[in-house]
Amino acid sequence: MGLLPAFLPADLQHALAGVQRHVTHCDGAQTVWHAWGDADRPVVVLLHGGSGSWTHWVRNIAPLQGAGWRVLVPDLPGFGDSDLPTGCSDVDGLPVHLHAGLQQLKPAGPVALVGFSFGGMTAALWLAAFPQDAQQLVLVGAPGMGFAVPERIPLKGWRHLPTPEAQAQVHRHNLMALMLQTPEALDDLALSLHTANVQRDRMPRRRLSSTDIVAQTLPKLQARVSAIYGEHDALYRGRLPELQAAMQGWSTHWGQWHTVPGAGHWVQYEAADAFNTALLSQLMPL
Known part of the structure; x- marks a missing residue:
């Protein structure tokens, strides 16, 4: 199996080919x-x-690489292709694994963390525990x-439903209820990414998202x-x-x-286009 999902359209297959x-x-x-990108960047x-994986970022990686960044995108522990560590049941168990992983990947220059939703919670806790690991944090839709x-x-x-078609109907509902605003955004790629990702979520009883x-x-x-x-x-x-x-305070x-x-x-x-512009403006040189 290749490093990129087969259902990615040709333009994204090309943009992400250097993975x-x-x-x-x-x-x-x-x-x-x-x-992606050169190790000295x-x-x-x-x-x-x-309930995601690195593919939450498929429309954002190439613009960041093009702007000169080395882009590192883990599958968080318990999701995607990463192991669920023993005893890890929520976001507070993730920072030690990400810290160790980043050290093993040997970043050559300054580091910025960008965390989406549950990943934003993860990034904040990571930098509280290991403040030396990054100099910038961008929270995206963080709870x-x-x-x-x-x-x-x-x-x-959806897991109890007997057919892929019935499951897909629920996935569409959930994407519109939580993830997306406009029906046009729920394209075949969004459904394929979401379907593949939720099937590999091994941390289903997360509760800290509803706290402060x-x-x-x-x-x-x-x-x-x-x-x-x-x-x-x-x-x-x-x-x-x-x-x-509140966040500014x-x-x-x-x-x-933004x-x-x-x-x-x-x-x-x-x-994606508006987001990428906003993110690149926030990732100011250190």
Whole structure:
């Protein structure tokens, strides 16, 4: 099997063709990383969301590499091709494995972390535990802020359904309920990525997303903190201005905030061009 999913369209197959696969080790568990770009370049690490894998970032990797970054994208422990470490049941068990992995990959220059959703929580906890590992943090649609929306996001179960067609119908529903804003964004690629990813989620009982764990962590961080959120992020409907003000107050070294118009939670996929422009503007030279 190749390093890239067969269902990627030709333009992404071409854009991501230079991928290298690395396996790092910590406490008997393997973490799989995907890497693009020259080893002597500054490093940006992209952390995917819950029930995801590195493929949450398929529309963002090539522009970052083109801008001169070495791009490292792990499958977080318990997701994708990475092992679920013994005793690891939530986000607080991940930083030690990512820290060990980054050290084994030997970044040559400055490092920036970009974390989407669950990966944003992971990145914040990582830099609280290992502040020397990165100098910049960009949170993308991150939960763990202690904010709640009035209506529960109506996600449906799918594992019990007997046919792929029935499961795909639920995947479409869940993508529109949580991840995407516009029906046009739910294309064949989004469905294929999501279907492949959720089948490999081995950490199903995550609970810390509904707490204020990131809000409690941000004041402790020495890294420069910025944020990108989709205008219609389902986790914060009607509350983004409130969240922006709170994050700026919590962060000791605040950078920039950017709201991407018209986009939902999976903003880097749904509005990739606008997101990539915003991210590159936030990843200022160190």
